[in-house]
Amino acid sequence: MDETYPRRPKRSPATTVLNLxxxxxxxAALCVGGAYAAIFVDPYLPFNPFPPPTFPPxxxxxxxxxxxxxxxxxxxxxxxxxxVLTGTPTPEPSVTPTPPSASTGTSTSTPSTPLFTSxxxxxxxxxxxxxxxxxxxxxxxxxxCNWLGIAGQVFDKDGNPLPGDIVxxxxxxxxxxxxxxDAITGTAPDYGEAGYEFYLSDQPIASENTxxxxxxxxxxxxxxxxxxxxxxxxxxxxLVLVNWNQTQ
Numbered sequence: 316m317d318e319t320y321p322r323r324p325k326r327s328p329a330t331t332v333l334n335l336x337x338x339x340x341x342x343a344a345l346c347v348g349g350a351y352a353a354i355f356v357d358p359y360l361p362f363n364p365f366p367p368p369t370f371p372p373x374x375x376x377x378x379x380x381x382x383x384x385x386x387x388x389x390x391x392x393x394x395x396x397x398x399v400l401t402g403t404p405t406p407e408p409s410v411t412p413t414p415p416s417a418s419t420g421t422s423t424s425t426p427s428t429p430l431f432t433s434x435x436x437x438x439x440x441x442x443x444x445x446x447x448x449x450x451x452x453x454x455x456x457x458x459x460c461n462w463l464g465i466a467g468q469v470f471d472k473d474g475n476p477l478p479g480d481i482v483x484x485x486x487x488x489x490x491x492x493x494x495x496x497d498a499i500t501g502t503a504p505d506y507g508e509a510g511y512e513f514y515l516s517d518q519p520i521a522s523e524n525t526x527x528x529x530x531x532x533x534x535x536x537x538x539x540x541x542x543x544x545x546x547x548x549x550x551x552x553x554l555v556l557v558n559w560n561q562t563q
Contacts, residue, residue: 453552469500519548
């Protein structure tokens with residue numbers, strides 16, 4: 316007895332094309348997904364059309380520096396001399412009144428300006444830069460040239476250090492990086508009893524007036540003018556020493 320089996324329907328060419336297209340779409344989706352995953356892991360891959368900006372590799376957040384006792388430079392001694400405040404307004408000269416004519420007893424001319432002008436007075440800042448500040452010298456901790464920083468001390472009007480009472484604020488930019496750092500006097504005893512320190516980089520970097528330093532009290536009231544600094548790309552100038560003296 317012959318058994319009859321159902322015949323398998325023939326696959327049409329259209330079905331074959333659709334299957335091929337489906338396979339290609341799935342393959343493309345897998346490739347795109349793999350590319351996205353690779354870019355997510357490493358956004359700096361060469362085929363990433365929108366790579367993130369590259370930052371200078373030498374800058375970073377401040378890290379603790381060596382606290383081993385060091386010898387200060389021979390010129391690093393406090394002085395009682397007060398620095399002259401830069402930018403202090405110069406008093407305007409007083410105008411001397413024109414005396415009347417002796418022959419007629421009346422003035423010979425009518426002044427176009429008041430006979431007297433007031434002399435402006437300026438209120439000095441409680442603290443000013445020491446006469447020899449800033450001083451540029453070689454960093455004297457164990458990191459030597461692999462370092463860039465700003466440090467110093469704050470003294471009262473009698474030349475005594477003021478630890479713990481003054482906030483030193485550093486603001487600005489360095490090599491395109493935002494700098495916003497605060498330090499309390501007395502937190503860096505390597506520079507003296509009222510020493511402070513700002514670590515900026517692991518190598519010297521040149522800048523001109525992009526960083527400013529200023530003193531504040533613990534309540535946020537300014538105690539000095541805002542002083543702009545210069546840094547150098549040199550190993551013998553990678554430490555900027557900035558001292559302050561009290562004026563009143």
